[in-house]
Amino acid sequence: MSSLLESRMEITMNLRCCLLLMASASLGGCWEAPSFCSGYDCPVYTVVNTYGSFEERRYEASQWITTDIASTRASDVQAGFWKLYYYMQGKNKDEKETVTTRPVVVSVNEASENGGKQVSISFFISTGIVVPEPNDETIRKKDLPAATVYVRVFGGIATEEDAIENVQKLKEDLQVAGKPFDGTRFEAAGYDAPWILVNRHNEVWVYAA
Template sequence: MTFQRLIALFPLFMVSVRGWEAPWFCHGEDCPQFTVVHTYEGFEERFYKASHWITVDVAITTEKEVVKALWKLFSYTKGANNENEHVNLPWPSFVSVEGDGDKNHGSVSWSVPVGTHLPKPNDATIRETDMPAATVYVRSFGGVATETNGRENLEKLKESIEAAGKSFVPDRFVAAGYDPPLRLIDRHNEIWVFAD
């Protein structure tokens, strides 16, 4: 085996040594690590390890406000920070929503792999957050995620969880998008509801 081939295989070796094999929809990026606990009709039960994020709070989780928050985070990664440094952060981006009906509020977050140096943001609304280890119920869907199809998948997920006899936190969910806007095929989106 040539040295170049050995070097090319090194990342795969590291993944298996750590015991985490990222699924296809992470597209080779360092996604938040999880274990599938059980697969049910219409959803998966996953256990996520604790993870680190950069986050922007949004007062109301409309599509317009979410896009504005994503642009803030994107600008931060492209050098809008005190070191004018590009920061390579992988997808997914998360929209965390709390509340019910028209009173929704939440946050938009981007995953931060372990060991990533984060310079101080120029925008004071960007902060670092931690997601503790958690059990979540996950429904996946393809295509371009919108507010409408996100809500439709949330309702289907809740129905499936109830049919499986599981309890969940009713007024909180996460929408996860694993693809940058310009990726046209093999898109993967998720809706998460937290186990109660």
């Protein structure tokens, strides 16, 4: 009987040790946002592989605030940007400011649910933040599942033409690399405020098929 109790106690202690080790490993493996996020919260991802001209990332599930815009023209993008910016600054039903984050993402979906082309602009919402209720019916919350994304980086003040050109180059490189992808949609991500003129970090994203 005594030996049986000792055996059970030893098993219990071993299990506790294993749990403590797992917890320590989890805390030590906290994700650190890359430098181009400039100290702001960014969507959490893991770099799966780095190729010559693009990177393969695995993004965790994330939440965004988004609004549809008429096109990818600069005037439409700016109108959507400021609408979301003021929402984040407290222009919502809760009159609550939301933590500034990166990036701002313009999404283009050639095969949307309504059968036509859909363009939207989105701001990332930090993990654990309760999204304030919009007072504008054109603003909505968007929950994105975990996904594998191919990313191409470019600099400068990004224009509509720059984004389209870099998306095309990324798709060509993916075809050469034999990487299957969803050709019906892409996203352009900007990590800098509009008034930052130098050392800008821009990305285009294409989703793995």
